[in-house]
Amino acid sequence: MAGLYLHVPYCRQACHYCDFHFSTQLGTQEAMVESMGREVETRIPEPRMMQTWYWGGGTPSLLTSAQVKTLVDGFIRHTPLVPKGEFTLEANPEDVSDVQLRSWREIGVNRLSMGIQTFVDRRLAWMNRAHSGEQARDAVRRAQDAGLENITVDLMYGLPETSLSEWQENVGQALELGVPHLSTYALTVEDKTALHHQIKKGTTSAPKDERAREDFLWLRSALRTAGWEPYELSNASKPGMRAQHNSAYWSGEAYVGIGPGAHSYDGAAIRQWNVSHNLRYIRGWKPGASPEGLVEVEVLSLLDQKNERIMTSLRRMEGLLRSDMGPYAETLDRRWKSFLENGWMTATDSGWVLTDEGLLWMDMVAAEGFATAEDLGTFVSS
Numbered sequence: 051m052a053g054l055y056l057h058v059p060y061c062r063q064a065c066h067y068c069d070f071h072f073s074t075q076l077g078t079q080e081a082m083v084e085s086m087g088r089e090v091e092t093r094i095p096e097p098r099m100m101q102t103w104y105w106g107g108g109t110p111s112l113l114t115s116a117q118v119k120t121l122v123d124g125f126i127r128h129t130p131l132v133p134k135g136e137f138t139l140e141a142n143p144e145d146v147s148d149v150q151l152r153s154w155r156e157i158g159v160n161r162l163s164m165g166i167q168t169f170v171d172r173r174l175a176w177m178n179r180a181h182s183g184e185q186a187r188d189a190v191r192r193a194q195d196a197g198l199e200n201i202t203v204d205l206m207y208g209l210p211e212t213s214l215s216e217w218q219e220n221v222g223q224a225l226e227l228g229v230p231h232l233s234t235y236a237l238t239v240e241d242k243t244a245l246h247h248q249i250k251k252g253t254t255s256a257p258k259d260e261r262a263r264e265d266f267l268w269l270r271s272a273l274r275t276a277g278w279e280p281y282e283l284s285n286a287s288k289p290g291m292r293a294q295h296n297s298a299y300w301s302g303e304a305y306v307g308i309g310p311g312a313h314s315y316d317g318a319a320i321r322q323w324n325v326s327h328n329l330r331y332i333r334g335w336k337p338g339a340s341p342e343g344l345v346e347v348e349v350l351s352l353l354d355q356k357n358e359r360i361m362t363s364l365r366r367m368e369g370l371l372r373s374d375m376g377p378y379a380e381t382l383d384r385r386w387k388s389f390l391e392n393g394w395m396t397a398t399d400s401g402w403v404l405t406d407e408g409l410l411w412m413d414m415v416a417a418e419g420f421a422t423a424e425d426l427g428t429f430v431s432s
């Protein structure tokens with residue numbers, strides 16, 4: 051069964067590091083909601099049950115209660131959620147009010163993903179986030195008081211001019227709030243972001259790999275000591291509280307993406323993505339207009355599919371299964387021998403798992419394992 055992803059492409063202000071698709075021009079939200087409704091009813095005319103709903107962005111918490119209701123009504127008709135299915139909504143702390151929380155609860159949201167990044171006010175100002183550390187703590191407590199206890203918090207590590215103790219303090223604050231899930235990301239400098247520009251001009255410092263490495267390694271080990279499961283490169287939870295929607299991505303299951311910039315995958319060979327342009331998307335899905343040119347489609351070859359499986363599996367605590375690789379497993383044993391010897395990887399009865407240190411080198415390990423056209427025969431015979 052597939053999951054539904056909705057991309058809400060609006061933000062109050064642009065965080066300096068962010069290269070996601072969003073606009074700070076909020077005046078088109080109403081038209082956007084109408085076009086999203088038309089996309090879902092056109093692409094999925096007959097109801098198709100979904101295991102999970104995930105509303106991300108951008109900032110879904112910027113939608114008004116009425117807009118949220120319109121979207122939910124359309125999704126219930128075309129992509130209904132299974133009973134007790136996971137419905138995650140991404141929210142920024144500055145939008146979390148008791149009124150909003152009540153309306154999210156009423157329409158069935160049962161998991162909140164809170165974009166916090168850090169509790170330290172001067173770092174938040176440096177990132178151009180629209181909230182303070184206190185607002186972040188208050189938002190989590192309000193959500194818990196409203197009965198929304200399944201909360202994940204996004205935190206960012208490896209920030210320039212920070213120390214391990216600052217990171218420890220940030221993680222400590224999230225754990226003290228009693229959330230059952232954390233998503234943690236190293237700060238990366240993406241092209242065309244304000245941060246990239248500032249670093250080039252020399253007005254701010256670039257992040258250092260060593261800061262990110264130390265923060266990451268400490269986090270994994272501290273969370274295990276606290277009884278958590280760091281179950282994926284960027285995600286950790288208390289036992290039984292993994293993100294179902296994201297876990298389905300990493301296991302290669304199908305998902306339907308609605309909204310500008312949203313990606314979809316059929317669980318086999320077809321991947322497609324919507325145009326990352328709000329006005330083109332809105333116009334293309336207007337009544338009587340043609341959505342032609344709004345979607346790009348990629349057909350994955352068998353080789354692409356196998357290599358993607360290698361990449362996504364290495365992110366996970368369960369690692370890559372030998373059974374997924376057929377006879378190619380023997381090639382991987384050879385290619386990954388040095389990583390098994392240097393401690394980046396361990397071999398289990400079922401396959402290969404990256405160690406914490408190895409996860410820092412995941413791209414290199416995966417690239418070493420990627421199959422080429424010469425290896426194709428091994429797959430075809432598997």
Ligand code: SF4
Binds near residue numbers: 060064070107
């Ligand atoms: S990090 Fe989130 S809130 Fe900030 S600009 Fe990017 S999508 Fe918007």
